[in-house]
Amino acid sequence: MNVTWLYVPGDRPERFDKAAASGADVVIIDLEDAVVPARKDEARANAVAYLRARRDAEGQARVHVRVNDLATGRGLADLEAVGELADAVRLPKVESAAVLDAVSGAPAYALLESAAGIVAAREIAAHPKVAGVALGEQDLAAELAITDERAMDHLRLQVVLAAAAAGLPPVPMAVYPNVKDEAGLLASCLAGRGLGMFGRTAIHPRQIPVIRRAFRPSAEEAARAAEIVEAAERAERAGLGAVALPDGRFVDAPIVARARRTVALASRLAEPEG
Ligand SMILES: CC(C)(COP(=O)(O)OP(=O)(O)OC[C@H]1O[C@@H](n2cnc3c(N)ncnc32)[C@H](O)[C@@H]1OP(=O)(O)O)[C@@H](O)C(=O)NCCC(=O)NCCSC(=O)C[C@H](O)C(=O)O
Numbered sequence: 001m002n003v004t005w006l007y008v009p010g011d012r013p014e015r016f017d018k019a020a021a022s023g024a025d026v027v028i029i030d031l032e033d034a035v036v037p038a039r040k041d042e043a044r045a046n047a048v049a050y051l052r053a054r055r056d057a058e059g060q061a062r063v064h065v066r067v068n069d070l071a072t073g074r075g076l077a078d079l080e081a082v083g084e085l086a087d088a089v090r091l092p093k094v095e096s097a098a099v100l101d102a103v104s105g106a107p108a109y110a111l112l113e114s115a116a117g118i119v120a121a122r123e124i125a126a127h128p129k130v131a132g133v134a135l136g137e138q139d140l141a142a143e144l145a146i147t148d149e150r151a152m153d154h155l156r157l158q159v160v161l162a163a164a165a166a167g168l169p170p171v172p173m174a175v176y177p178n179v180k181d182e183a184g185l186l187a188s189c190l191a192g193r194g195l196g197m198f199g200r201t202a203i204h205p206r207q208i209p210v211i212r213r214a215f216r217p218s219a220e221e222a223a224r225a226a227e228i229v230e231a232a233e234r235a236e237r238a239g240l241g242a243v244a245l246p247d248g249r250f251v252d253a254p255i256v257a258r259a260r261r262t263v264a265l266a267s268r269l270a271e272p273e274g
């Protein structure tokens with residue numbers, strides 16, 4: 001399961017390899033808002049050249065491309081150019097499921113970045129071409145004049161629900177816009193984790209380890225989960241579906257399922273020793 005995605009502007013090809021070596025699970029070459037209109041053709045050509053030249057190697061980051069808005073000719077031309085080469089495409093400013101009918105080729109991730117997009121989240125998430133959804137919080141905050149994090153939490157939860165109801169993977173958090181505020185990034189990731197979000201897109205390589213730390217179960221959480229799994233296995237051998245731990249905590253099927261996920265995640269995100 002991916003935890004970190006790193007954006008790199010399509011007109012900075014000298015940074016593509018740095019992004020791939022950053023430790024991010026996925027690199028997103030951006031052709032949209034990080035690129036000024038005058039450089040968009042060049043950015044698309046850079047993305048195509050990079051994708052054609054890359055060699056799949058063990059441990060290599062996957063490469064996604066954020067194309068321009070599919071409601072524009074430029075977005076459709078981006079899709080035509082990179083759709084068969086990228087591991088996935090990210091579609092900005094999706095506001096209705098209808099626009100997704102144009103998608104072919106790589107799996108598509110829909111970005112909900114406007115009031116209309118949030119309102120249509122359920123139908124967008126349920127579209128068969130959609131492999132996942134995420135928010136675009138900078139665009140949302142600008143459109144809705146949001147300055148209170150609690151307001152953003154309401155929007156996040158709507159997308160979390162739409163994704164879960166459609167059977168999509170958990171929703172990753174949107175970019176944290178200050179590349180020097182690591183404490184703020186960590187606190188924000190922990191808050192998003194509490195809303196059921198998982199993983200985060202980054203805009204700078206230094207954000208990657210902070211995001212991994214935030215979504216890695218703590219040693220205490222991992223130990224508690226392992227204890228639950230062991231108790232469940234003992235209960236199963238005794239023919240019991242529900243038991244209480246010595247400290248009074250109740251354990252049944254959904255609690256065990258969650259604990260198993262935590263154990264697996266702790267192992268997947270374990271820091272290398274030394
Ligand atoms: C934010 C940046 C413009 C900062 O760039 P800069 O000031 O040049 O960074 P540094 O001097 O700290 O760079 C240090 C070294 O790190 C490399 N670097 C920096 N950023 C990246 C990157 N993204 N990928 C790869 N490598 C990177 C530099 O090359 C330096 O390396 P070295 O010279 O060897 O020391 C910049 O980080 C940046 O452009 N970030 C990405 C911006 C972007 O793509 N934005 C689009 C996504 S945002 C979004 O999606 C919002 C959403 O739509 C919404 O609505 O919410």
Ligand SMILES: [Mg+2]
Nearest residue numbers: 113136138139
């Ligand atoms: Mg945006």
